[in-house]
Amino acid sequence: MRLCKKTLIWDTSIKWLLVKKMFFILLFTCFIFDAPVAGKDIHVGKDHTIQTIRQGLMKAADYDRLIIHHGVYHEDSLIIDKPIEIIGKQGAIIDAQNHEVDIITIVADSVTVKGLQFRNVGTTFLSEPAAIKISKCKYVTIQNNYIQDCFFGIYVGNSRHCRVINNHAEAAFKEQVSAGNAIHAWKNKHIQIHGNRVHGYRDGIYLEFVNHSSITNNNSYDNLRYGLHFMFSNHDIYQNNTFRNNGAGVAVMFSKKIKMINNHFVHNWGGSSYGLLLKEIVGGEISQNHFEQNTIGIVAEGATRIIISDNRFTSNGTALDMKGNSIDNQVVRNNFLVNTFEVVTNTRYNQNQYMNNYWSGYSGYDLNHDGFGDVPYRPVGLFAKITNSIPAAMIMLHSPLVNLMEMGEKVFPGLTPEGLTDEAPKMKPYAYD
Amino acid sequence: MLKISAVILQNLLRNKAIFGYLVLLCFTGWGMFLYESQPEKAVLSILQIVLLVLPLITLIFTTTYYYHSQEFLFLLLAQPIKRSDIFAGLYIGLAIAFLAVFFIGIGLPVLLFASGMQSLFLLLSGLLLNLVFIAIALLVGVGVHDKSRGIGVTLITWAFFAFIYNGLVIFMMYQLSDYPIENLILVLSFLNPVDIARIMVIMKSEASALLGLSGAVFQDFFGTAKGGVVSILALILWSIIPFWITHKMFRKRDL
Structure with a gap:
């Protein structure tokens, strides 16, 4: 018995030694191979030898960190062509003074831009100048930046695996035609737009030819046209976003298999406004969303094979406008609470399925007490x-x-x-x- | 004048029909909110009561009351009291009674359970509709001597304002749907106190944006503060004009 215990102790201590050894070996190798990756810090600021960001960028080698200190930098057209990390300290502002050019253009992979403030990119219709433009890159991260009064906020073009996280873009455009988008994504794959706050632009978030991407936890409000706009984008998901008080909440056009889950469409109100527009889209899922106080909750034009389930429609003018060219959609298990019109359509024939919804206009009875009424309900009124x-x-x-x-x-x-x-x-x- | 009002009010408070009306309004007003979990829906149901039941009962009760109290009025007329004072006293007495009933039955629950701009306008339009229909009922009572004919006229008046008028307007809309008829409809809606009251309430609610592009005319008009004021003034006018005509009739005519 005693012997047995001894061997056991011996056994574990040997094991522990081995693990320790392995750990050191690993750490050592890490040190050797990671040494160039860690890079050096380059400080830019009034109190440092390097005064401008442009100089700092020239000094920086691959994988360096460019730390930008407090101050207003009147710079623009900065091109980042190597994988570096740019970190703005509190109060680091880059002001383009209404020049009609990009402030930062990223053309290298694995670039990170964090904590900077951008302002005053001018308006031009010849190009699309933005505070941050990403062009043909991979693994770029744009995080915690504040963008004010720029024609376009963050422009992601031709890129993959990029992340736009927790930025705040603000503008006060007056007219749709002369306004840019806060986050504009064109021809991308696998990008992630998360936790951004965008307001006062034409479109809060604009996606064109963007596939396999996720748009989550954003707050898009007071935009002139749409809170979120999809064009020709497939297999995307948007979840937990709030769209409030936009010209119209979300427009999903010419896209396939979009998942729309747990978003809030609030107070998209006006003569020709609506919460969600589905135009020529196929497949997809709209579930657990909340549509509140929109002139029209969902407008479906040419929508096919969409599952609209578990949503709440509260106090909308019209909850669901299902045009005649929408077919094979399923509207199930939704709550329709106090909408002036529950369903509106412009056809006499129904090619969609409505099942097990709660309609506040329903006045039937339930004899067998299974929770579902025995009399069918007609949601379209005269x-x-x-x-x-x-x-x-x-x-x-x-x-x-x-x-x-x-x-x-x-x-x-x-x-x-x-x-x-x-x-x-x-x-x-x-x-x- | 106020003394006469007080006497009439006393008489009305003992009236069983008024009491029944109070019970009815209490049941609908309080009951609707206790039964309905969504206050917005309850407000809409109460709007229907205000637009349908309130004018009907106000009209019928006031005309019958006038016919019944004719002997009392003749007795008063034999006294050295001005005729206009007697008439105004009658109107004020009836108005106070109806407004009190309306306030207890509908006003209190609405204020308690669904305070908001829409509810305020609902109450305001209800109060004004009371005044309008008391005036119209007295006009019928004083204008038509025969009691059964008088009741018939009030019923037709009610049906006209509640249903027939709207039917005619919708018919006209269908006929003229190719023309820009918005301004015409705007004018037409002022010719029916029930419509004014209804539009006043829905403009403060969800419907304002529903009107869409073609309804921009309505929205521009009713949706603004100016529209609200004009609607209220129109309802006041709708009560003053019948009152004034009846008043003139009551003074001049051989009753």
Whole structure:
């Protein structure tokens, strides 16, 4: 027994020694091979020998860190063509003084730009000058920067595996035609846009030919056109974002298989405004989103095979506008709470499936107590039909006569789309969160 | 004048129909909020009550009350009291009674459960509709001598304002849908107190942006503070004009 214990102790101590040895060997090799990667620090600032960023960039070798200290630097057209890290200390501001050029252009892989402030990039329609432009790069990280009054904020072109994280872009454009986008991504793959705050631009986030990318936890508000704009982009996901008070919340156009999960579309309000526009898109998933106080929650034009599930539509003018060219979509398990119009359509034939939603306009009964009503519900009202042909008739909203006609139509449907029914509507709203 | 109002008010408070009306409004007003978990939905249901039930009961009750209290009014007329004072007293008494009932039945629950711009306008339009329809009812009462004919006229008046008028407007919209009819509709909606009240409320609610591009005219007009003031003034006018006509009739006519 005793012997056994001894051997055990011996055994473990030997093992421990071996592990220690291995560790040192590893550390040593790391030291040898990583030595050039660590690079040296280059300080730029008033109190340092290097006064301008341009000088600092010239001095820097691959994998160096360029540390920019407090101060306003009147520089622009800075080209970063080697893998370095640029770190702005508190109060480091680069001011382009309304020159119509990029402040920083990144053309090398593995560049990091952190903690800087950019301002005053001028407006021109010949090129698209931005505070930070990334061109044909990989593994670039743009993090914690503050961008103010620049024509374009962050422009990511022709790149892969880039990350745009926790930046704040602000502008006060007045007109759509002369405004740029806060984050503009063109022809990219695998990029990540996370935790940014963008407001006052034309589009908060604009994506064109961007595939396999994720847009998460951003806050896009008060933009003139869209909070987020997809064009010809496939297999992307956007999640946990908030789109508030934009010209229109999100536009997804000519794209395939986009996942839209747990976003907030709030108060995108106005004559021709809406929370989410789906135009010519195929596949994809819209779930767990919250549409609140939008003129129209979702406009679906030519949307095909989309699953719209577990969303909340609260206090919208129209919750869902499903145009006649949208087919094979599934609208299931959503809450429709106090929307003036629940579903609107411009066709008499229904080619989409509506199932198990909660409609606050529903007044049926549930005899077998399974939680779903026994009487099918018709979410498209007669009045919606009338206003579709005569928009001015909207002034009759909530008039007793209209309600009477609506009631008659519910009993003997004649004008509203026949097949558009929810066969088993939920009796009580789903409890989310 | 105020003394007459006080007497009439006393008489009205003992009236069973008024009490029944109070109970009805309490049931709908308080019940709606206790039953409905979404206050916005309850406000819309109450809007329907205000647009439909309130004018109906105000009209019918006021005309019948006028016919019933005719003997009392004749007795008063035999006294050395000015006719205009008697009429104003009658109007004020009825108005106070109806407003109090409305406030207890609808006003309190709305203020308690759904305070907001829309609710305020709902109450304001309800109060003004009360005044409008008391005036119209008295106009019918004084204008039509025969009691059964009078009741018939009030019923038709109610149906006209609640349903028929809107039906005619929608019909017209269909006929003229190719023309820019927004301004015309704007004018037409001022010819119906129920419509003014309704539009006043919906303009403070979700609908304002629903009107879309073609409805920009409405929005520009009703959506602004100016529109609100004009709507309120229009409703006040709608109560003053019938009151003034009836008042003239009551003074001049051989009752």
